[in-house]
Amino acid sequence: MTIGPKEFDFHAARVRLEGKAKSAGEKLTTLDDTVARVRDGDTVAIGGCLYSRTPLALMWALLRRRPRALTLARNLMSYEGEWAAVAGAADKLVTSWMGIGLPWGLSRIQREYVESGRIEFEEWSHLGLGLRFRAAAMGVPFLPSLTMLGSSLMDVGGSKTIECPYTGATLHAVPALFPDIALLHVHRADRFGNCQIDGYPHMDADIARAAATVLVTAEEIVSDDEIRRHPDRTVIPGFAVDALAHVPYGSYPHECYALYDSEPAHFTVYVDGIKQRGAAGVADYLERYVYAPRTHADYLALFAEGARRDAATRARMLTS
Amino acid sequence: MSSYTANELLAVMGARALRDGTTVFTGVGAPMMAAALAQRTHAPGLTMMMEGGIIGPTWKPGELPISTNEMRTAYRAQMLPGITDAFLLAQRGFMDVGFIGGAQIDQYGNLNTSAIGGSYDKPTVRLPGSGGANDIISLCREVMILTVHEKRRFTERVDFVTSPGYLGGGDGRRKSGLLFGGVSRMVTTLGVFDFEPTSRRMRLVALQPGASVEDVHANTGFEVLVSDALTTTAPPTEKELDILRMLDPAKQFIG
Numbered sequence: 001m002t003i004g005p006k007e008f009d010f011h012a013a014r015v016r017l018e019g020k021a022k023s024a025g026e027k028l029t030t031l032d033d034t035v036a037r038v039r040d041g042d043t044v045a046i047g048g049c050l051y052s053r054t055p056l057a058l059m060w061a062l063l064r065r066r067p068r069a070l071t072l073a074r075n076l077m078s079y080e081g082e083w084a085a086v087a088g089a090a091d092k093l094v095t096s097w098m099g100i101g102l103p104w105g106l107s108r109i110q111r112e113y114v115e116s117g118r119i120e121f122e123e124w125s126h127l128g129l130g131l132r133f134r135a136a137a138m139g140v141p142f143l144p145s146l147t148m149l150g151s152s153l154m155d156v157g158g159s160k161t162i163e164c165p166y167t168g169a170t171l172h173a174v175p176a177l178f179p180d181i182a183l184l185h186v187h188r189a190d191r192f193g194n195c196q197i198d199g200y201p202h203m204d205a206d207i208a209r210a211a212a213t214v215l216v217t218a219e220e221i222v223s224d225d226e227i228r229r230h231p232d233r234t235v236i237p238g239f240a241v242d243a244l245a246h247v248p249y250g251s252y253p254h255e256c257y258a259l260y261d262s263e264p265a266h267f268t269v270y271v272d273g274i275k276q277r278g279a280a281g282v283a284d285y286l287e288r289y290v291y292a293p294r295t296h297a298d299y300l301a302l303f304a305e306g307a308r309r310d311a312a313t314r315a316r317m318l319t320s
Numbered sequence: 321m322s323s324y325t326a327n328e329l330l331a332v333m334g335a336r337a338l339r340d341g342t343t344v345f346t347g348v349g350a351p352m353m354a355a356a357l358a359q360r361t362h363a364p365g366l367t368m369m370m371e372g373g374i375i376g377p378t379w380k381p382g383e384l385p386i387s388t389n390e391m392r393t394a395y396r397a398q399m400l401p402g403i404t405d406a407f408l409l410a411q412r413g414f415m416d417v418g419f420i421g422g423a424q425i426d427q428y429g430n431l432n433t434s435a436i437g438g439s440y441d442k443p444t445v446r447l448p449g450s451g452g453a454n455d456i457i458s459l460c461r462e463v464m465i466l467t468v469h470e471k472r473r474f475t476e477r478v479d480f481v482t483s484p485g486y487l488g489g490g491d492g493r494r495k496s497g498l499l500f501g502g503v504s505r506m507v508t509t510l511g512v513f514d515f516e517p518t519s520r521r522m523r524l525v526a527l528q529p530g531a532s533v534e535d536v537h538a539n540t541g542f543e544v545l546v547s548d549a550l551t552t553t554a555p556p557t558e559k560e561l562d563i564l565r566m567l568d569p570a571k572q573f574i575g
Contacts, residue, residue, distance in 0.1 A: 049389045097451035099387045102349060114446040125454035126371055130404030147458045148409055150484040150496025170497030200373055200389060255390055284433040318391040
């Protein structure tokens with residue numbers, strides 16, 4: 001059994017939330033200050049999905065602080081999981097799938113670190129992990145579902161079944177996952193932390209409700225009036241957010257719906273580094289892209305000139 | 321007869337199995353090509369759903385999605401419900417067909433995309449995991465699998481059941497609590513298979529053009545049943561191949 005009681009203890013999670021200041025005040029701060037809230041050993045849930053709206057600026061800032069013993073949870077884990085493994089920041093990965101995509105093949109880092117037992121890998125189905133966040137977002141210890149039943153996935157994560165009290169049917173009682181930290185990147189927010197997302201919602205709204213501490217970066221900080229003009233687009237209420245930073249291109253070179261496309265050629269260069277030098281390829285990448293640049297703007301400046309403008313043009317064409 | 325690739329064959333045979341006016345939950349690769357082809361031939365009223373949380377996309381030729389949740393996947397979509405809610409639509413019963421790609425497969429249609437060899441905690445080969453495959457195979461009304469036919473893929477017993485077919489056979493699937501669905505069809509580069517209704521063992525029902533029963537036996541790591549009414553599929557037509565090549569001119573998925 002790899003899940004721990006802390007993950008589904010809805011009572012403790014509720015008490016922890018009630019004990020926290022749910023201020024409706026200013027949330028805007030610096031990128032570095034947002035991630036100063038992460039403690040070694042924390043369970044960190046990452047928003048977006050694969051190479052879509054990944055909170056890469058938050059991961060960048062977090063890894064620069066050299067955290068240790070984190071558990072990272074994400075529905076489809078992309079190379080941010082590889083970064084954390086090679087940086088020695090994570091002891092455990094919780095996901096339903098790990099890699100970048102079909103053209104890039106299996107994750108060699110996942111293979112190396114899991115096959116050697118250097119990192120714990122806890123796997124769920126995609127919906128299974130989605131329901132873990134949904135249960136926590138609802139403040140309950142589990143949600144009944146028909147998924148994962150009968151599979152070996154039921155045996156390795158600590159799942160239990162229950163008999164339905166009404167019909168007698170066997171149901172998977174998917175355990176809640178209350179993370180310590182949520183890392184999310186959104187399209188726009190006001191300075192009070194009310195967040196709007198365009199395009200795919202992914203699991204971000206559930207993760208924001210599930211986590212004890214919610215850290216957000218936004219492409220754009222807009223006025224209170226702007227949020228109030230379209231309250232139907234607000235998916236995370238300001239009172240759920242602890243700290244917010246303004247980071248344009250905060251997912252780059254992953255995509256942000258309608259704003260910029262991903263950079264598959266960059267992924268290929270990254271993966272080629274791993275093919276040639278294994279984990280050292282990632283370590284070199286981290287040195288160059290994560291540890292060396294002093295600001296996120298310096299990080300963005302490492303990409304080819306004009307690349308972001310082209311990515312923005314492609315995004316407009318794909319969403320209009 | 322025109323020449324075609326393995327992935328073109330899988331996409332064409334997958335497309336033919338889809339009916340107009342139905343819903344299909346599809347992954348990327350050959351399943352996605354099959355659904356897109358069906359949409360442009362006999363099934364214009366086919367509605368696709370992708371696990372990134374996309375309903376009703378109409379993909380742009382030359383801009384096919386690489387993942388189930390990128391902007392290309394959502395091109396001209398009707399709804400973006402989010403990932404968890406997309407799967408919950410399948411759990412409710414809205415998805416007629418689930419369409420998934422290859423893996424390690426056993427005679428009861430169980431799939432392994434998790435771990436091969438060694439112990440589970442320290443496997444010989446760690447694979448990516450389920451993604452949405454377990455959910456699609458658990459929740460859709462029926463599931464079709466499209467895969468290249470290789471002996472190393474078709475093994476008597478999978479090391480780990482990531483996605484459940486008929487588990488140990490017979491009524492094993494129902495007994496586990498999976499009250500709906502099951503693998504109705506497996507399309508490979510050598511043949512089309514169903515699962516014999518009593519034992520739920522894989523059964524050859526049609527041979528792909530040019531393939532023989534001996535080929536199937538020689539490339540499968542367990543004893544395959546053969547239907548008494550064995551047929552042969554009609555080869556891909558020029559029209560089908562033209563549409564696939566128009567959709568994927570760079571041959572990312574059909575090459």
